[in-house]
Amino acid sequence: MSIQFIGMIGHRLASEIIPATGPIFDKQYIADFAKAHENAGFDRILVGYASDQPDGFLVTAHAGAHTSRIKFLLAHRPGFVAPTLAARKFATLDHLLDGRLAVHIISGGSDAEQRRDGDFVAKDHRYARTEEFLQVIKKSWYASQGYDHKGEFYQAENAFSHIKPHQSHLPVYFGGSSDDAIRVAGKHADVFALWGEPLASAEETVKAVKAEAARYQRDIGFSISFRPIIGRTQEEAWAKAEAIRAKAKIQIEKSGYHFGAPKPQSVGAQRLQKAVELGDRLDDNLWTGIAALVGGGYNSTALVGTADQVSDTLLKYYELGIETFLIRGFDPLNDAIEYGKELIPLTRQKIAARQQATAQHQLPEAHAQW
Helix, strand or coil: CCCEEEEEECCCECCCCCCCECCCCCHHHHHHHHHHHHHHCCCEEEECCCCCCCCHHHHHHHHHHCCCCCEEEEEECCCCCCHHHHHHHHHHHHHHCCCCEEEEEECCCCHHHHHHCCCCCCHHHHHHHHHHHHHHHHHHHHCCCCEEEECCCCEEEEECCCCCCCCCCCCEEEECCCHHHHHHHHHHCCEEEEECCCHHHHHHHHHHHHHHHHCCCCCCEEEEEECCEECCCHHHHHHHHHHHHHHHHHHHHHHCCCCCCCCCCCHHHHHHHHHHHHCCEECCCEECHHHHHCCCCCCCCEEEECHHHHHHHHHHHHCCCCCEEEECCCCHHHHHHHHHHCHHHHHHHHHHHHHHHHHHHHHHHHHHHC
16 A cells, blocks of 8 residues: 555644634635645645635635645535535536545534534434435536436436546545444545544444445545654653643633534544543553543544654554545644654655565565465
């Protein structure tokens, strides 16, 4: 498996430890943030979705205009744009980016968040809607003639899109941890995205999703998200983690804003809460300090240590079949630059060395069979 690194860009400088600064749509920051990821060796960058934030299509288009190689992952929630139109929007954006787009489909884990945008569909129906949304999207992307669709949530008559994705296959990433999410992912997703969980629970999810995909004779990839905290020594890294916790606690208390938490309906958030209950430090260097502060509301678990120690941990997840790592820091722009100096190249080197050793080991066995 090849290894992929995904970063995440925002539309202005802000994090759990940095109060939001600058205009709400900071064009220069978006451009600089995207270029920093490209220069640091990331493969792709995620543009998120929130009901009160700037439009992700335009953030992605602007970032794409200031980069040339790095790919993009645009988060999208079904329910607000008709799938026939969404398909054309995605395809058009993929042409604008010269085939650098993937979409990350999120059904929504909070009724309150969904209702801000006018969506009152209950959570247990949102995955059914998502599945139908993806069915229609793919028809528009790949059908060579007009089609009719009559479903529970969408209807279309002689629908057709003249603009197809620039790529022969536009990748679909999928978020969600419930049984319904796994069912839909197994049928439609190219990559299933996990938040940063302990090794044992991550392995369980990988096995469950693979089994579901196998029902449809499909292969599926996996991504996992962490917030690496890197120090020159292990002690320095853990001191940074504690400083981040202290700053985040103060900022949350002052602002009352919990960065998307809590999400009581989200199974992913519930899984992170269970990890929090297991302890502050899990496995070798998985830290749940910020996840505890925000109620597990999003990808908030960290890997703490030197670049060498964190890369070793990433390799353990890689051995589970997870080949994509979404990493973002608490000092977003500076951490992205820092990851590119050692963590990303070091992890790639270790994976390459491991693959070479495996190939050399298999070669004598193949000769023996001859």
